[in-house]
Amino acid sequence: MLKGKTIILGVSGGIAVYKSVELLRLLTKAGADVHVVMTASAREFVTPLTFQTLSGNPVHTELFNLYQEREIGHISLADRANLFVLAPATANLIGKVAQGLADDLLTTTLMATKAPVLVVPAMNTNMYENLFYRHNEQKLRDAGYHLLDPVHGDLACGWAGQGKMPDPQDIIIAVENVLTTKDLQGCRILVSAGPTREEIDPVRYLTNHSSGRMGYAIAAAAHRRGAQVTLVAGPCQLPPPAGVETISVVSAQQMYDAMIGCYDAADVVIKAAAVADYRPVKRRKEKMKKKNASACLDLEKTTDILAELGRCKKKQILIGFAAETEKLVEHATKKLISKNLDMIVANDVLAPGAGFDVDTNIVHFLHRDGRAEQLELMSKTAVAEQLLDRVCSAWQKNNRPDIKQP
Numbered sequence: 001m002l003k004g005k006t007i008i009l010g011v012s013g014g015i016a017v018y019k020s021v022e023l024l025r026l027l028t029k030a031g032a033d034v035h036v037v038m039t040a041s042a043r044e045f046v047t048p049l050t051f052q053t054l055s056g057n058p059v060h061t062e063l064f065n066l067y068q069e070r071e072i073g074h075i076s077l078a079d080r081a082n083l084f085v086l087a088p089a090t091a092n093l094i095g096k097v098a099q100g101l102a103d104d105l106l107t108t109t110l111m112a113t114k115a116p117v118l119v120v121p122a123m124n125t126n127m128y129e130n131l132f133y134r135h136n137e138q139k140l141r142d143a144g145y146h147l148l149d150p151v152h153g154d155l156a157c158g159w160a161g162q163g164k165m166p167d168p169q170d171i172i173i174a175v176e177n178v179l180t181t182k183d184l185q186g187c188r189i190l191v192s193a194g195p196t197r198e199e200i201d202p203v204r205y206l207t208n209h210s211s212g213r214m215g216y217a218i219a220a221a222a223h224r225r226g227a228q229v230t231l232v233a234g235p236c237q238l239p240p241p242a243g244v245e246t247i248s249v250v251s252a253q254q255m256y257d258a259m260i261g262c263y264d265a266a267d268v269v270i271k272a273a274a275v276a277d278y279r280p281v282k283r284r285k286e287k288m289k290k291k292n293a294s295a296c297l298d299l300e301k302t303t304d305i306l307a308e309l310g311r312c313k314k315k316q317i318l319i320g321f322a323a324e325t326e327k328l329v330e331h332a333t334k335k336l337i338s339k340n341l342d343m344i345v346a347n348d349v350l351a352p353g354a355g356f357d358v359d360t361n362i363v364h365f366l367h368r369d370g371r372a373e374q375l376e377l378m379s380k381t382a383v384a385e386q387l388l389d390r391v392c393s394a395w396q397k398n399n400r401p402d403i404k405q406p
Contacts, residue, residue, distance in 0.1 A: 001176050001381075003031030005082045008113070010106045011051070013041020015156040016088040016122040016165035021046060023087055023168040024054045030172065035060065035077060037106045039093070063105040078112035083179055086110075088122035088165050091133050098136035116178050118146045120171055125161030148174045173220075173242055182226030183392050187399075189227045190266040191219045192259060192305075194234035196252045198279035200297065203287045208274050209356035212236035214321070214380050215272035219244045221384040225392070230266075232258045234273055252276050252302035259305055260312075267399065268317045268391055271306050272345075274356075278302060310340030317394050319387070322346040323356075332366055342368050342394070345387060353377050365390065 007027055011020050027034050036051040037060045048059035060077065086093065093106070102108040110117065119140055127133055128150060141147060148171060153164040166174075193215020197205040212233060219231040220241035229244045232255055240246040247262075249255045252275045263269065278299040288295070306320045320341045322332035325348065332346035346364045349355040354362040354377070361383050365373040375386060 001030070001179070002027065004033070005031075005179065006033045006035070006080050007175070008077055008081045008084045008109065008115075009034050009036045009051075009055075010084065010086040010089075010093075010110065011036060011042040011046075012039045012086070012088060012090045012093040012106065013044060014088045014090050014122050014165075015045065017042055017045040019122075019165050019168055020087050021050055021054065023085075023171055024051060026168055026172050027175070028055060033057070035080075037061070037077065037109055039104060039106050041090075041092075060105055060109075063108055075112055077109045078115075081113050081115040083175065084110060084113050084115050084117040085120065085171070085175060086117065087120035087171060089119045091121075091123045091127045091130070091136075094119065094121060094133070094140065095136045098139040116144075116146060118148065118171075118174055118178050120148045120165060120174075121150050121163075122165035123150070123163050124155060124157050125159050125163040128161075128163045146174070146178050170242065177224050177243075180224040180226075184222060184388065184395070185226035187222075187227045187267050187392075187395050188265055189219075189222045189229050189268045189270065189391075190232070190259065190262050191215050191222070191229060191270045192232045192234075192255060192273035192275075193219065194236040195274050196234045196255055196276045196302075197250050198252065198276045198302070199283050200280050201284040201287050206276055206279065207235075208276065210234070210274035211357040212238055212273075213357070213359065214361065214383070215270075216241055217380040217384040218270055218272060218387065221381065221388055225388060227268075230262050232262070232273070234275075252279065252305070256303045256305045256308070259309065263309060263312065263316070264314075266316055268319070268395060269309060270319045270387070270391070271309065272321050273305075274321075274323060275305055276302055304339075306335075306341070307339045313340055315398075317342050317391065317398070319343045319345065319391070323349045325350050329364060329366065329372070332364065336366055336368065343390065345383075 034055045035057050052059045096107050102111045150162055151164045151166050152162045154160050155163055194212030195207045195210040197207045199205045216238050219229050222229045223243045231244050231246045247258045249258050279302050281298040281300050318341050322335050322344055324331050328346050328348050332344050336344040344366045347354045353360040361380050362377050363375050
């Protein structure tokens with residue numbers, strides 16, 4: 001997502017500068033071309049050489065130091081930016097920007113840019129709560145700047161409270177959100193993810209190998225694109241996507257209840273969860289003891305959530321997933337038709353890089369009108385974006401007649 005993007009990283013003087021070093025590493029790792037502008041105070045904490053080594057670009061510090069090129073330094077920086085990130089942004093820097101001051105390279109470049117600006121404040125908690133600071137921050141919000149709130153925690157000054165610079169990975173998510181086109185603004189998307197657990201006794205349960213990564217990637221990508229997202233998640237070892245309403249469930253019945261409860265309000269439903277097909281007829285109250293060489297469990301079918309959603313479908317765009325081990329297209333096509341889906345995403349879980357609990361996938365998109373698309377091996381985030389491209393086109397066609405379709 002960040003590959004080929006030019007990002008100006010403005011670094012001001014605070015102890016949180018050390019996190020900016022890690023932020024720079026993550027940005028460059030993601031493929032961004034990062035140019036660092038440091039204030040004099042920032043250079044008291046970390047030397048420009050550190051940022052230059054990680055970015056591969058000269059670090060800019062002086063207003064009257066022209067490039068070895070024809071453009072004026074700060075204007076050239078401002079013009080080439082796809083995004084301007086201020087991290088950390090001190091109370092002093094935010095105050096100067098709010099008042100329209102441009103007395104050093106960072107503030108001058110910032111005033112000259114037309115790129116979106118992401119501000120990441122970091123300061124003592126009392127400064128953060130100060131009335132003058134609050135007014136200055138609001139001015140930035142009113143001017144269209146994007147702000148990522150600091151987090152609560154122990155501060156370097158000895159105080160505890162809100163003021164800590166967020167984790168660099170959270171800043172990366174905010175960067176991606178700012179740079180993503182909001183083509184799903186106004187769309188309500190319901191996503192399911194992960195496995196379910198069907199208890200046998202207080203110790204054991206039936207489940208599957210699903211990690212939830214595909215569903216979580218879809219939910220996060222939809223949120224970046226402006227959708228209002230609800231994620232119904234089975235037991236997963238993943239942090240909930242930022243900005244996404246997450247409903248945690250365990251059993252197939254709980255997932256059914258949550259999905260049905262949210263269904264009527266949804267414009268799009270993407271059921272990526274791997275729901276258990278069977279559950280024990282009776283859950284034992286005590287742990288089963290190992291008495292014999294073999295044991296039998298009486299099982300019954302769980303409710304087919306996707307089939308029920310297809311039966312009740314009104315205006316919703318309904319998309320399912322098919323994890324198969326043989327006759328991939330044949331089995332997925334039957335599922336597409338029998339469950340009244342608009343589209344199904346099929347993958348062979350035995351194919352290398354396409355199974356459960358991995359970061360990649362190889363999928364087929366099968367459409368209700370008979371179209372079939374086969375995608376190459378790619379990350380699950382990339383699969384999510386490809387899927388949402390199709391979702392966006394269908395949703396805009398149905399709900400946004402003001403937008404002309406290609």
